[in-house]
Amino acid sequence: MTSGFGESTRASAPSPSCSGNSSNDAGDFECNICFDLAQDPVITLCGHLFCWPCLYRWLHHHSHSQECPVCKALVQEEKLVPLYGRGKTQTDPRTKSYPGMEIPHRPSGQRPQTAPPPPPPEANPFGSYGFGLMGGFIPMATARFGNFTLSTAFGGFIPSLLNIHFHGFQDATVYGTTSGYPFGFNGFHGGNTRGFTQATGQVQRQEDNVLKNLLMLIGFLVLLTVIFVW
Amino acid sequence: MADKYNLKNPAVKRILQELKEMNSNPSDDFMSLPLEENIFEWQFAIRGPRDTEFEGGIYHGRIQLPSEYPFKPPSFMLLTPNGRFETQTKICLSISNHHPEHWQPSWSVRTALVALIAFMPTNPNGALGSLDYKKEERRTLAVKSREAPPKFGTPERQKLIDEIHEYMVSKAPPVPQPSASEASEENPRNEEAETHANSLNPESLTAGEVILDQEVDGIVEEQEEVLANANPAGVEASREVQPSVSRYEVLQKSDTRVQNPKPETRVQKPDDRLFTLAAIGLTIAIVVLLLKKFIKSTQHGALFSDGS
Secondary structure (H helix, E strand, O other): OHHHHHHHHHHHOOOOOHHHHHHHHHHHHEOOOOOOEOOOEEEOOOOOEEEHHHHHHHHHHHOOOOEOOOOOOEOOHHHOEEOOOOOOOOOOOOOOOOOOOOOOOOOOOOOOOOOOOOOOOOHHHHHHHHHHHHHOOOOOHHHHHHHHHHHHHHHHHHHHHHHHHHHHHHHHHHHHHHHHOOHHHHOOOHHHHHHHHHHHHHHHHHHHHHHHHHHHHHHHHHHHHHHHHO | OHHHOOOOOHHHHHHHHHHHHHHHOOOOOEEEEEOOOOOOEEEEEEEOOOOOOOOOOEEEEEEEOOOOOOOOOOEEEEOOOOOOEOEOOEOOOOOOOOOHHHOOOOOOHHHHHHHHHHHOOOOOOOOOOEOOOOHHHHHHHHHHHHHOOOOOOOHHHHHHHHHHHHHHHHHOOOOOOOOOOHHHHHOOOOHHHHHHHHHHHHHHHHHHHHHHHHOOOOOHHHHHHHHHHHHHHHHHHHHHHHHHHHHHHHHHHHHHHHHOOOHHHHHHHHHHHHHHHHHHHHHHHHHHHHHHHHHHHHHHHHHHHHHO
16 A cells, blocks of 8 residues: 555656655565565565565564465465566675574475477378378269268378377376466466466367367268268 | 664664655655654654544644564554544554554554544544544534644654644644635645545445444444454555556456467468368268168158059
């Protein structure tokens, strides 16, 4: 609330002093507890930014329940996300030392798996195979329908096998990525947002996979019908 | 001023940061300053909330910050008679040290004073340190509060009180008379402060009223607790608006990325067309085969009828 109100005030009252402007720029990265530029910044699932020493002291020495100092949401230490900027991480002269208290290292980031490589195009094998078969048959009325059915069946059969195998690999990767991190978490992390995008792509491929299975089944039924009739 | 204090103390750094923020963004609704000799001792003055019997009043008070601030809550004491809180007695609210379990480290002196202004017109219901005067008496006390600041403490503190009182008199409009309301309209007002105060007042009042209605039969102690809980809703409601807006923006960004055209999508379109054509072809083939079977059945029937 304080930072929000401060920002609106600064917007309406332009530049009373230079320090006002500089503090305005840094307001978005100030700790919600010490109101200073965050040292060892960590961010909670509810999106609030703190210094790790300030949050640790609050959670372990003052809070009666593990609640966020801003919105009282439940805070789990294993789900805190550290922010790594370009500043020095090891030795910081501005180290914040609370007397009589040893603060452990902040929780490490939960890095998801490396993004899967871009998949190769899938239309080529089916298209070329199908076209090859259909182009090589005699254009008679009865034989035309029969041959068209046969060629379609063959065309639908082999690519399905290949695609099933291919998508199985992709699906495993995507599930591994998405199962550990709910969408709400992905929304606040750049890398995971890409993961979400790929998940959407995979959903489309799954639909294609289902369609191919359906076509294979229909082809099989057509083959049975042809055998029965003849 | 900063050179006199121990900058390694996190409480001192936090208090200096708050002081700097209040000096760069002064408000017409309240003013607070620390003592020179002790930065943990503050004097404050608040304006009575608008459209209430406290309007126009200037109420002074004292704040004591703990050494573990902001992890422990401060204590508040009013010095000007006001008809809502007792003077020279620590106030019992969720923002004060009577209820340390409700305190939030992200709250500050500024948010506490805004909450105090919002709590003035609420029903005390027997809370510790509260009074329940009639409206006429409160208005009389409001008029009297502008004439002179209260006498309290050391000469240095009194000097600070006088300074704050002079500032507040120049900022706050006078007490409106019940018959003529033109007096208040003549004075200019800070729209931003008014917007902020009004946005907080309805929420706090609504939360308090709703909770109190549900606890009509509760005992005095429970009512005290309920009244204390009214403030977190008021303060946090304003706070929660911002995070939800941020999340909405993040969601929009992710949606935009999903909708961006990609090579994969372009490659899959021809594939979908081929499959659509294949499905249509299969359907036609099945229909033709069924017709064939039907024709054969008809011929068989014809042969049978010819035979008979």
